[in-house]
Amino acid sequence: MIVLRRPTDELVHSLVADLRPVPRGTVALRLALGATAGAAISILLLMLLVGSRPDLQAVLHSVSFWSKAGYMLATAGISLLVAGRLARPGSDANFMWLLPIPLLAYLPAAILELVRTEPGDWVPLLLGYGWQLCTWLVLLLSIPIYVGLWWAFRSFAPTRMEAAGAVTGLCASAIAGLVYCLHCPTDTAVFALTWYTLAFAIAAIFGRLLGRRLLHW
Amino acid sequence: MIRALDGDAVAYDALLRLLVPQLRAFFNRRTNSEDVAEDLVQETLIAVHAKRSTYDRSRPFSAWLYAIARYKMADHFRRSYRLAPSEDLDEEIAAPDFEAATLALIDVDRLLGHLPVKQQAAIRATKLEGLSLSEAAAAAGISQSDAKMSVYRGLRRLSARVQGKVR
Numbered sequence: 396m397i398v399l400r401r402p403t404d405e406l407v408h409s410l411v412a413d414l415r416p417v418p419r420g421t422v423a424l425r426l427a428l429g430a431t432a433g434a435a436i437s438i439l440l441l442m443l444l445v446g447s448r449p450d451l452q453a454v455l456h457s458v459s460f461w462s463k464a465g466y467m468l469a470t471a472g473i474s475l476l477v478a479g480r481l482a483r484p485g486s487d488a489n490f491m492w493l494l495p496i497p498l499l500a501y502l503p504a505a506i507l508e509l510v511r512t513e514p515g516d517w518v519p520l521l522l523g524y525g526w527q528l529c530t531w532l533v534l535l536l537s538i539p540i541y542v543g544l545w546w547a548f549r550s551f552a553p554t555r556m557e558a559a560g561a562v563t564g565l566c567a568s569a570i571a572g573l574v575y576c577l578h579c580p581t582d583t584a585v586f587a588l589t590w591y592t593l594a595f596a597i598a599a600i601f602g603r604l605l606g607r608r609l610l611h612w
Numbered sequence: 613m614i615r616a617l618d619g620d621a622v623a624y625d626a627l628l629r630l631l632v633p634q635l636r637a638f639f640n641r642r643t644n645s646e647d648v649a650e651d652l653v654q655e656t657l658i659a660v661h662a663k664r665s666t667y668d669r670s671r672p673f674s675a676w677l678y679a680i681a682r683y684k685m686a687d688h689f690r691r692s693y694r695l696a697p698s699e700d701l702d703e704e705i706a707a708p709d710f711e712a713a714t715l716a717l718i719d720v721d722r723l724l725g726h727l728p729v730k731q732q733a734a735i736r737a738t739k740l741e742g743l744s745l746s747e748a749a750a751a752a753g754i755s756q757s758d759a760k761m762s763v764y765r766g767l768r769r770l771s772a773r774v775q776g777k778v779r
Contacts, residue, residue: 402650402654403632403650403653403654403657404632406654406657406658407625407628407629407632407657410624410628410657410658410661411621411624411625411628412621413661414616414619414621414624414661415619416617416618416619417617417664417665419669421665422665422666482666483666483667483668483676484663484666484676484679484680484683485671485675485676485677485678485679485680486668486671550662550663550665550666551663551666552659552663552666552680552683554679554680554682554683612659612663
């Protein structure tokens with residue numbers, strides 16, 4: 396009996412032989428793992444470099460602290476969700492429009508602060524304490540998280556690499572922003588919306604540039 | 613695919629075998645070389661295997677599969693020309709009619725499942741994979757007239773079955 400065996404058939408054989416069950420939620424689990432590991436390193440880095448703010452205990456009951464942290468948390472959560480979408484090929488449903496929602500929700504707080512402040516005091520309000528550090532430290536802290544997310548994405552199959560890169564960059568910086576809330580002494584919305592958002596934008600741009608190179612599979 | 617994700621090797625084997633001719637047709641109609649098409653078929657199969665955890669069980673399998681195939685295709689063009697941006701290529705190679713054809717193929721597969729194995733194999737080889745009668749006979753290890761009879765009987769049975777369903 397003659398059997399025609401083409402290389403493709405052999406390939407199918409070897410792939411079937413290599414089959415192992417894949418549990419549900421593998422993508423979410425891996426993303427969470429990458430983000431958590433990265434965040435842990437970021438926290439460590441923050442403690443080594445600048446330490447936490449001395450009044451951390453006290454501000455845990457303050458609304459302005461939590462609305463700032465909430466802005467980071469919401470941005471991180473939504474971008475993680477979108478990243479999970481972009482990790483899968485053929486997820487045509489576009490969730491990118493969700494990304495600016497935390498910013499829009501936080502914006503009224505900033506406007507309220509500006510209205511309540513004399514125009515002459517707007518500059519100190521904007522600069523707060525530590526504006527020189529904020530953006531750059533958030534960016535620095537986002538690096539380990541970006542590496543964690545990149546590790547997660549290595550087993551994924553993003554087909555829109557630039558979008559996936561930008562969203563992972565944004566996600567990394569939002570988590571880094573959350574970490575930096577442990578130190579940042581300024582809780583005003585004007586300050587956070589300016590300097591943290593600047594960090595998000597820079598991280599997203601870098602992520603987009605790196606996406607094509609790093610997320611290729 | 614869902615059964616394959618749970619570790620069912622028989623279902624996985626059947627799925628991959630079903631995919632091979634479909635992917636071959638998909639790439640053959642988009643490249644001008646059979647060798648390139650076959651390479652892409654293999655690369656796509658490997659990607660399906662390696663990236664199977666990214667298949668969302670609640671979404672259509674064909675959308676996932678052809679997104680991978682299109683990605684491999686775009687990747688191939690990027691490597692060989694290095695000029696066209698991939699976002700445009702994605703649009704260019706998207707072929708919605710092909711996905712409909714895929715679903716039709718799955719129906720065909722279900723119908724073929726009702727035939728004896730020998731007739732199934734003969735029809736699949738000659739009508740779906742485009743082999744000649746003699747190649748198909750050699751692949752199945754039967755004589756050429758035997759293969760011809762199998763195709764004929766199988767098709768007759770299929771058409772009877774389809775007409776029966778319509779009525």
